Amino acid sequence: MTKLVQFGVIARNFSSSSAMQAAIKNVTVIGGGLMGSGIAQVSAQAGQNVILVDLSPEVLAKSQKSIGANLGRVAKKMYKDKPQDGEKFVSESMARIKTSTDPAEAAKSADLVVEAIVENMSVKHKLFSQLDGVAPNHTIFASNTSSLSINEICSVVKRKDRFGGLHFFNPVPVMRLLEVVRGAETSDATYKSMMEWGKAVGKTCITCKDTPGFVVNRLLVPYICEAIRLYERGDASARDIDTAMKLGAGYPMGPLELADYVGLDTNKFILDGWHKKYPNQPLFNPIPLLDKLVAEGKLGVKAGEGFYKYDKK
Template identity: 50%
Template sequence: MKIEKVGVVGCGLMGHGIAQVAAQAGFEVCVVETEQSFLDKGLGRIEKSLAKMAEKAVKKGKATPEDAEKNRAAAWGRIEGSLDKQSLADCDLVVEAIVEDLDVKKTLFNELGGICKADTILASNTSSFPIARMAEASGRPERFVGLHFFNPVQLMRLVEVVRTDKTDEDVFAAARSFGEAAGKVPVACKDTPGFVVNRLLVPYMTQALEMLERGDATKEDIDAAMQFGCGYPMGPITLTDYVGLDTTLSILEGWCERFPNEPAFSIPEVLCTRVKQGKLGRKSGEGFYKWDGDKKT
């Protein structure tokens, strides 16, 4: 099937980025929020990002000022905002990018299954929940996929395209093609915990925290070892602060609950302690390190 109109539910950190790259790729976009203030904030982010990217294209010699402005205006003109889920009825693809709460997501997809046209593809941007659980809730599991983008969506080139045992092949192919059209490198994955990236990344972060907990090495040395020994842009403990300690804990708690016999999934006590103290990482100003905005102090 051909995707021409894309719906995005949620215009927050991830949703506004998904809406933007879809519009820049030539798709008509309808983004839905629950409150006008949330919608205004998300659309404001898109407008600011489009202007910044146009300015950068001119500075790098990739576009003339006239062409950059034309492209910016065209992308912005393809985006409409709404507070009514019924606006998504005629979309070819609807991507959910709301709060990471499985019950809330299942409720939404149950609604979307009754609102959207019969051939609409439904997708979740979840980073950790089982795609099959949401697919069943939608009532159309054969037309359901995971489309996991990475933050910031405008810059990160990867999208994980996740299928369940019930996903139709043409639906999966269409979702993958959408990812490519949006300028991403799509990787295919089965509906496994954490998909590809987080299945590898989160246990790596967990092992680093358990090393710290045992006193095997300091947080600074653990980070330096991976940064300079493996060429990573940042170490695992800095990364945990960057992702958010509460987010990391939530992922691990969900995995441990659903897969209690999987040895790769464990919850370091040092992580629980800091979350209880409200030390959530970069977002709160302190986690394992202290932060001033996006910079460690």
């Protein structure tokens, strides 16, 4: 059943992409998991009208709950001495987020679509080709992919000039960076709109070419993988590896804690994709222990177990 709850539609059909890109006010976020819920939150906090889409109503209910709780944390800090203003901030931000289980319907009123679904090229292709036929001409499409090529993702759409990467970091409300990725055909107007939107939702934007892992993941993922290999070889315990990198290198989390936090499935999707593409790069070789944990459903924090055990949320 399609459920698109009270949403003010702005129907603007620009005949083509142009330097006339208007400011983005209406954002459709597709994928209501770890990343999509954070992207919806920071957008709503910044005054944007948001539709958060997931195929699963249960995921949407869980996302709304966690967004409410996280907005509460933000409000506590922002309105320390004015709790009533904090409550207003939370309720107004929440009211800007509508939910839907129908991506196509939700894209019809978007100035910007940010996709944050599973890290799988064919699933992303299926989604974007469907959306390309229904979204208004002026709508910019962006992917939050961790590791896939923006040029490859956008190969299925006609609006290649209105397509780019907007790569957020987990947890989205806390991490201040946004990587803005220009594909080969991303227009100047689209790039400018994405940069302006990133700033408007409170992020510091950096620009990167469409290169595997962009900046952060090209450095971070091999580091996490090396830590898993170190542990797999029995060179040190998980706790000691994490303690070492926190106390010896100043990281806020150790690499195995971080792998659990990102999701071991996402780590595996990234590594498998790169290994397939660059089979001669030893840093991207499969890791039997990672494969085993994923096969056992030990996906990290979200599953209650990965390298460590967690209370299930």
